[in-house]
Amino acid sequence: MKKITNSFKETAAFGKELTAKLTGGTIVLLSGDLGAGKTALTKGIAKGFGIKNEITSPTFTLMNVYQINKKTSQIKTLVHIDTYRLKDEKELIEIGAEDYLGKDNTVCIIEWPEKISKLLQNTNVKKNKIISISIEHQPNSNQRKISLA
Numbered sequence: 001m002k003k004i005t006n007s008f009k010e011t012a013a014f015g016k017e018l019t020a021k022l023t024g025g026t027i028v029l030l031s032g033d034l035g036a037g038k039t040a041l042t043k044g045i046a047k048g049f050g051i052k053n054e055i056t057s058p059t060f061t062l063m064n065v066y067q068i069n070k071k072t073s074q075i076k077t078l079v080h081i082d083t084y085r086l087k088d089e090k091e092l093i094e095i096g097a098e099d100y101l102g103k104d105n106t107v108c109i110i111e112w113p114e115k116i117s118k119l120l121q122n123t124n125v126k127k128n129k130i131i132s133i134s135i136e137h138q139p140n141s142n143q144r145k146i147s148l149a
Helices: 008-021 038-048 089-094 113-121
Strands: 002-005 027-031 063-067 077-082 106-111 130-137 144-148
Touching (some): 002 008, 008 038, 027 038, 027 113, 038 077, 038 106, 038 130, 106 113
Parallel strands (some): 027 106, 027 130
Antiparallel strands (some): 002 144, 063 077
């Protein structure tokens, strides 16, 4: 599936639409250059889950955890991980990220997933629960090309 968005607002709206496809235990892998729109998409997903907190990229904290209070959702936690400044996978393990990966009532969003590929291979996550999304900022425009695999 491919989608073109023309603004931050459209990218976030697409993230909100994606929420309907996410089930507990899903891990969303977000790839793209700096400024591609990974956090914009995450903001939309959070909004789709009814999260009212300000969503910021956890570039320095590595992981933000948000509680989902929608009574109609079996998903209770959204975990946003950003590995851009990660030294090694051990850092994520030390802050407890493994506790959330693949958990039935949790959706995890991971920016820069290529940095933790070994950790992802060693988890008990079912392959059908991983959604890979690539976001490309199109030259000389605000357009983003979003590809889901």
